[in-house]
Amino acid sequence: MVKGSGVGRPRASGAAASRPDARQAVLEAAGELFTGAGYAATTTRAIAERAGLRQASLYYHFPAKEDILAALLAETVRPSLALAARLVAGDAPAAVRLWALAYADIGLLGGARHNLGALYLLPEVGSPNLARFRIERAELKAAYGRLVAASGVEPAAVAIRTDLVFGLVESIAVIRRDDPALDVEAHVREGADGVVRLVGTEPVDAFRAEAHELLATLTD
Amino acid sequence: MVKGSGVGRPRASGAAASRPDARQAVLEAAGELFTGAGYAATTTRAIAERAGLRQASLYYHFPAKEDILAALLAETVRPSLALAARLVAGDAPAAVRLWALAYADIGLLGGARHNLGALYLLPEVGSPNLARFRIERAELKAAYGRLVAASGVEPAAVAIRTDLVFGLVESIAVIRRDDPALDVEAHVREGADGVVRLVGTEPVDAFRAEAHELLATLTD
Numbered sequence A, B: 001m002v003k004g005s006g007v008g009r010p011r012a013s014g015a016a017a018s019r020p021d022a023r024q025a026v027l028e029a030a031g032e033l034f035t036g037a038g039y040a041a042t043t044t045r046a047i048a049e050r051a052g053l054r055q056a057s058l059y060y061h062f063p064a065k066e067d068i069l070a071a072l073l074a075e076t077v078r079p080s081l082a083l084a085a086r087l088v089a090g091d092a093p094a095a096v097r098l099w100a101l102a103y104a105d106i107g108l109l110g111g112a113r114h115n116l117g118a119l120y121l122l123p124e125v126g127s128p129n130l131a132r133f134r135i136e137r138a139e140l141k142a143a144y145g146r147l148v149a150a151s152g153v154e155p156a157a158v159a160i161r162t163d164l165v166f167g168l169v170e171s172i173a174v175i176r177r178d179d180p181a182l183d184v185e186a187h188v189r190e191g192a193d194g195v196v197r198l199v200g201t202e203p204v205d206a207f208r209a210e211a212h213e214l215l216a217t218l219t220d
Helices: A022-036 A044-051 A055-061 A065-088 A094-111 A128-150 A155-170 A172-178 A184-198 A205-218 B022-036 B044-051 B055-061 B065-088 B094-111 B128-150 B155-170 B172-178 B184-198 B205-218
Strands: none
Touching: A022 A044, A022 A055, A022 A065, A044 A055, A044 A065, A065 A094, A065 A128, A065 A205, A094 A128, A094 A155, A094 A172, A094 A184, A094 A205, A128 A155, A155 A172, A155 A184, A155 B155, A155 B172, A155 B184, A172 A184, A172 B155, A184 A205, A184 B155, A184 B184, B022 B044, B022 B055, B022 B065, B044 B055, B044 B065, B065 B094, B065 B128, B065 B205, B094 B128, B094 B155, B094 B172, B094 B184, B094 B205, B128 B155, B155 B172, B155 B184, B172 B184, B184 B205
């Protein structure tokens, strides 16, 4: 998880606000409420109450409700974006790198404590406060696109094929919503298999083992 | 399009309410507002204004805002569900029938005037008023599952593979949201190709032609 540095934020106005875990408590409470009751139906007051903080403390960390949404959504893309940069620069077979990225990314979205990917379709994601998330998500998609292109997909088909690959990865949010008790690990493996099938590669055990080894070297 | 029968609803209280197109005008206005401003941010008053109706007329057709959502979402599954029943009962090769269903279904979701699939992740979809939509969507998914199973996927993998197929089909909503100017026809064809790739079939032109012929006989 990548955490905000807090640089440039105003000073804490009370003891609760300066608790090092206050920011994390807000994110945890908001993640639960946004994915449960819904984003629009959740007030910052309800988030502060659930987090055990005064509203002033919440505002110290997050001036607006959209800032909380932005921080939560950042957690859903930044780790995958960092991994993607290393995979794009790597020299293993492209389909192996693609499988590895999808495996880690679906694992992040599918295994997170709250189903934050379900928030991607909120109209608020189009607001200026969410610009950074939109950019980072587009960068992640572009990294998938480079791996799709390197996998041997004909150039004219790369853009749409990348849409499908990215759509399949993110669909784990709908699958989780439909079946909260699902076997995440099985879905992550099958999802990564599906991603490489979309670019014309039938995965076999040796292929998956190579991708796992690659992930082990990159995420140490 | 399947329309409600109106059975059991109160009588119209004014001329506007009995206009035969009033119900459709409400759905059109609501589709635009729900997918634009968002479901929670849209009032029934705003819908009535956009539709050129009095609020009383709107309530005659839809007693609650969720009833409008239910009617809109029904339009996104019923035509595909009717087609799926005929395809499941058919005798063409299973992967051809699966391609045909995905092609028609992605076309329905991707080509609809408003991007209603973007509403599938709303928390309100879990409410009692949306039970019928949830059941019909589950029936459609079950039909995909029967075609996935008949395509030669090993029995233990059918459930997850069906999750992926259904996720890929519905991901057209995210793709449309990200790129409102996208080439829908190309995405529909590539999406259907992707669905059969997920069950291990590499589509060729003759395969697609067979699926198109099948669709022509079933949708006459």
